[in-house]
Amino acid sequence: MDPATLTDVEPFYRTIIGVARTLFAAQGLKFTISGAEHIPATGGAVIAMNHTGYMDFTYAGIPARETKRYIRFMAKKEVFDNKVAGPMMRAMKHIPVDRGDAGDSYRLAVEALRRGDLVGVFPEETISRSFELKDFRSGAARMALEAGVPVVPMVLWGSQRVWTKGHPKRLGRTNTPITIIVGAPIEPYEPAAEMTAQLHTTMEQMLEEAQKNYRHEQGAYWVPKRLGGSAPSPEEANVEDARVAAERRARKEQERARREAGGHSGEEPGANGKGPSAQ
Template identity: 40%
Template sequence: MSTLYRFGSSLFLAGFRALRVDLRVTGHEHIPATGPVVLASNHISYLDFAFVMLAPPAPRREVRFLARNDFFRNPVTGFLLRRLGQIPVDVHGDALQSAAAAQAVLEDGEVVGLHPEGTISPSFVPRRGKSGVVRLADSVGAPIVPVALWGSQRLLTKGRPARPTRGAVVVVRYGEAFRPTARTTMLRTQEVMQRIGAELERAQTSYPQRPGPPPEDWWQPAHLGGSAPTPEEAEAAIRAQNEARRRAREAKGAVGAEDARRTEGGAA
C-alpha cells in the first residue's frame, strides 16, 4: 500500500474512531486477492466510498473510487480524495475521461469502486443502476463484487444536517464476485443491482440498532416502517433538483454570453 493511500486512510479512520463508529464487515474474503476487480455498492451516504475502501482487513488492496468532481473542488475533501488516488467524474460533462481513467486502473490489475446508482438514494432504497458498471467490468473482463452498506446514512447524507450519530453501527457486506451472464447490458446491470439488493436486505435484517419514534426514524426506509421518503417521492425530488440545476446552468451560461457580447461591443 502506498504511503499517500495509507495517510489518507488514517485520516478517515481517525474520524470514525472519534465518532465511535462500530464498523462490522462481512464477506471481505470475496474480494479477489489479485487482478482487476470492480466493487459495486449501494449509495446512501457521502462517506460510503470510505467505508468500502477501509473495511477489508490488512493486507488491504487499494481501491480507486469514481467520485463527483464537485468534491475535488472542496479544499478538505479534495485534499483527501487526491491523497487516496480517487477518480473525478464530471457529471455534467464528458464522462469518457473518467471512464478511461477507471479502465486504466483495471488494466493495471487494480480495484475500482463505484456506485451504479450515480447519486445518493434519499429513500435509502437502491435506485435503478446505470450501465457504466457493466461496461467498465466488461472492458477488461473483471469480476464484480456487489457491496451493501447500511448505517452510514446516519453519519452524513444528502438533505440532512451534518450532525453524525455517535456510536452508530455501520455494516458493510461484500457478496461473492461474479460476472453477469444476461444477454443485454440492461439485463446485466439489473443483475448487478439485484445482487446488491440481496446483500442490502441481509445487512438490514442483521442490523442491531433500531430507530426511535418519528422523527428519529428518518434513516429507516418507508417499507421498513421508517419516515424516509418513498422511492417515488425521492425520485420526484431528484427530478426537481436536476431541473433546478439545469436552469441555473442555463442562466449562468446566458449571463456569460451577454457579458462576452458587451465586452466585444466595448472593444469595437
C-alpha cells in the first residue's frame, strides 16, 4: 500500500493529529518548518531527531503531514503500560522500547521500515539537559542498514520551553516559537559507527542553524550555556545524568531485594499464627 494514502485508513491517528493541532493553536505555538520536502513521500525511512523536551514527538510529526505521512515513534515501554496512553500508542502503531531488553523493539522497528513506514528515533535516547546534542547511539544507523532505508535528520528548537526535564510544564497560552528543520536523507552505509558520526555532525550543524535564527533570553533556563543561558554545560549535564541513573539503579536493586526477601521468608503459611491455617 502506498503510505501516502494512509490518511484514508488510519482515522484514529488522523483524529489525534487534529486534536493536537487544536491544542497547539490554543497554546499559540508558532511553528517555523523548513525542509519538509526531504521526508520521502513513499517508502520507509528512519527519522532521527534531537531530544530537548517531553513534547518533541508531538511536534516532530508535523512536517510529515505535508505528504500525508505518519511517523511510528519508538517510546518507553512504560508509556504503553499506562491504561490511557497505552491503547492510544498501540492504535497509532508506535513501537514500545524496553530499555532492559531493546532487541524486540529493534526488530519491530526494522519490520516497520521494511513495510514502508517512517520510524521516529531519538539517537540521544534521553532528553539533553544542556539542550546541546548528546552522544548518539548507533541504533538509527543500524536499523537503516538492515532495512535498506535512508535516515532523515530532523532538529527541533524551542520545544524545551514548553516542557522539559527538571522544569515545570508550560501548557497554557505561551505563544512559544518552535523551529523544525528537516535535512536531506542520508543513505545507509557501513560501518554504522561512521554513519552515526556523520548523522551527529549533520544534526549539530542543523541545530546551530536553528539557534542562529532564534531569539534567546540571556540567563534563561532553556538557553544553552554557550548562548548565554543558565542551562548546564554538556559536561555538567552528563554528571547529573550519571547521578540520576545511579539512583535509579539503586532503587531498582532495593525493590528487587525486597521482592526476593518477601518471597523467601522461610515460614510456612499460618506458622506464625496468622493466615488461613490458623483459622
